[in-house]
Amino acid sequence: MTVRVGTPARLAWSLWGLCVVLIAVALVLFVINADARPAGSYGSLDAVIDVGILGFPTVGAAIVARHPDNAIGWLLLATGLGSAVAQALLEYGAYSLLRAPGTLPGGAWAGVVADAVIWPSVAATSALMFALFPTGHAPSRRWRWLKWAVAVDVLAYVAGTLFAPGGLHYFPTVPNPFPATSLVMSAVRRVAAPALIPALILGLLAVVVRFRRSRGAERLQISWMFYLATLLLASTPLTMALSGTNLHVGGIPVNELAFAGFLMAVPLAVGVAILRYRLYDIDVVINRTLVYGALSLILAAAYVGSVLLLQLVVSPVTRGSGAEVAVSTLVVAGLFRPLRSRIQAGVDRRFFRSRYDAARTLEAFGTRLRDQLDIDALGNDLQAVVNDTVQPTHVSLWLRGSGR
Structure with a gap:
């Protein structure tokens, strides 16, 4: 059979369109279901996650359109499609089983299939994406076994989920519509689910191995993945700290919004690395992140400290007029430019010595x-x-x- 040049691109964008339709269905049902949520639901964050999921098939389709032989694009499409299917089925199950029981058939079927799809579509494809990034091939022949191990584990997880007896994961009071006669499938599912965690770790290890061996363009591409991983690790303490606060944006906790932002950042970083790495120089991005990250932390600390200090000193005089907030804002605004220059010089001197030396020479x-x-x-x-x-x-x- 002869495959025409545009066939992979048309297939990829068709799958992208299917993902959009499924997410649209999930969002409509989310609004209709209101508080009738499945077990383990993130509440209002589910809608944000639904939208964030579209980043995976969008970047995947763009990669396939330009590099159809690169498996990374197809893996991103698989992640998006599996997640979109799972979200749509979960919302359908919530409506059929919780919101309006008995009005629509197949609620239990939707719940069990969603459970069987969601974890492999995220964990398995992520493990393979790390292992194959950025070329779409394993670093060497020694790593080829990982692809087959992940495939076998996914089949075991899906089978164990579909045929495990007992209640459904997302709807515990609803029995599985396809139960097996023994508890073997339950054991298979319990083993297969955590087995994908070592696969993720091995995928990250494959990125490290490839980075050490890479040169030129491939090294620049992998740098984007390291940059994303560094941001995720560095922001973890902040996210955990925010989880203990009552800060909300539009009714959604700030830490949950941060999680959704990281979810959207993964396909974005992969897409930039493969499609546009020459346009967005990773050194420039890291430089700006260091400068403005440090600047934001220092100015925020200066603002809070100034407000607290002025409240202690002038509160008997101002009597809650808000003067301390206004003065602190002016102080922070005045510090912005000189502080940014000093931080930029420090970052260049410590991390980008060639640029610093060039500036001094000029x-x-x-x-x-x-x-x-x-x-x-x-x-x-x-x-x-x-x-x-x-x-x-x-x-x-x-x-x-x-x-x-």
Whole structure:
């Protein structure tokens, strides 16, 4: 059979359209179901997660359209499709079993299939995505067994979930419509589910191995994955701290919104690494993250400290007029530019030494330029600066009216 050039792209965007339809159905049923939520539901965050899921098939379809042979695009599509199917079925099950029992058939069937699909679509595809990133192939032949191990584990999990006796995971009071006659399937499910965790760890280890061996463009691509992993690890303490607060945005806890943001960041980082890594230089992104992350923390601490200090000092005079907040805001605004310059210089000096040295060289040349009158000496200085900062293979200087 001859496959036309546009067939993978059309198939990918068709699957993307299916994901959009399923998520739209899930969102409509989410609104209708109101407080009739499945067990383990995140409440209002479910709607945010539904929208965030679309990032996976969107990036996956874009990758397949340009690189149809790269398995990463298809894995992202599988993650999006499996998650969209599971969310739509869960909302359908919630309506059929909880919101309006008996009005629609197949609620139990929807609940058990959703349970069988959701975990493999996230954990299994993520493990394979790490192991195959960014080329779509394993780092070496030694890693090929991981693909087969994950496939076998997924089949065991699906079978154990579909045929395990007892109540459903998301609807505990509803019996499984496809129960087996023994408890073997329950044991299979209990073993298969945690077995995907080592697969995820091995996938991350494969990224490390590939990074150590990679050069050039592939190394830049993998750097994006490391950047995302670093952000996730660094933000974990903040997310845990926010979980103990009552901060909400639109009725959704801030820590849950942060989790949804990380969910959307995964396909975005993969897409940038594979499709646009030459446009978005990872060093520039890391530089900006370090500078503005440190700047935000320092200014936030300065603002809170200033407000608390002024409240202690001037509260007897201001009597709750809010003057301390206004003064603190002005202080933080005044600190922004000088503090950003100092942090930028510190980050460049510590982490981006070549850029820092280049800036110092140009600054010194500018100082000499104001006092230099000798054209020959100035030309030599200019060539030395270009060599130190740009590091070209050859430098030529042409002056009007000169033979050089």
